[in-house]
Amino acid sequence: MKRPPLKMDVLAVPKVVPELRHAVRGHLGGPCPEVQLCVSELVGNVIRHVGEGTPVRVRVTRAGGRTRVEVTDPDPRALPVLLHATGACESGRGLVLLDSLALRWGVKQGSAWKTVWCELGEA
Numbered sequence: 001m002k003r004p005p006l007k008m009d010v011l012a013v014p015k016v017v018p019e020l021r022h023a024v025r026g027h028l029g030g031p032c033p034e035v036q037l038c039v040s041e042l043v044g045n046v047i048r049h050v051g052e053g054t055p056v057r058v059r060v061t062r063a064g065g066r067t068r069v070e071v072t073d074p075d076p077r078a079l080p081v082l083l084h085a086t087g088a089c090e091s092g093r094g095l096v097l098l099d100s101l102a103l104r105w106g107v108k109q110g111s112a113w114k115t116v117w118c119e120l121g122e123a
Contacts, residue, residue: 003027005061012046012054012073024060028067034101035060035067038118041094042071045116050075065122066103072115079107080116 006027010016020043021036028035039058046054050073059070082095098105098118105118 003062005059008058010056010058012043012050012056013052014047017043020058027060028062032067034120035069038069038098038101038120039071041098042069042116042118044094045080046071046073049078049080062122066119067122068117068119070115070117072113074113076109076112076114079109079114 006023008020008023010020017040020039024036024039025032039060043056043058046056054073054075057070057072059068059072061068061070080095082099102118102120105116108115108117
């Protein structure tokens with residue numbers, strides 16, 4: 001039986017990140033640290049680069065042996081950039097982690113929104 005997607009509309013604030021991680025684990029039925037890390041990183045990027053309190057939609061689906069995470073926010077201009085952080089850098093590692101975990105990831109833009117997504121293989 002196909003499971004419906006998890007869809008959560010939340011405000012991107014630090015306290016919601018653990019709630020999202022818990023909801024993802026519950027929805028997927030058990031430990032899923034890679035998926036939880038990707039959700040945390042994508043929502044964290046909205047907090048840091050678009051602004052705390054930004055409304056976001058988090059969507060997690062599972063199909064065809066893959067788990068897809070999507071985070072949509074209302075700023076089509078603030079795009080994620082994969083950096084190569086050095087040991088002295090205090091930030092810039094999140095997308096590197098996501099890039100190493102995900103089979104693929106990208107951005108879909110509209111005129112008044114963007115969705116950053118990634119796909120992971122099922123364990």
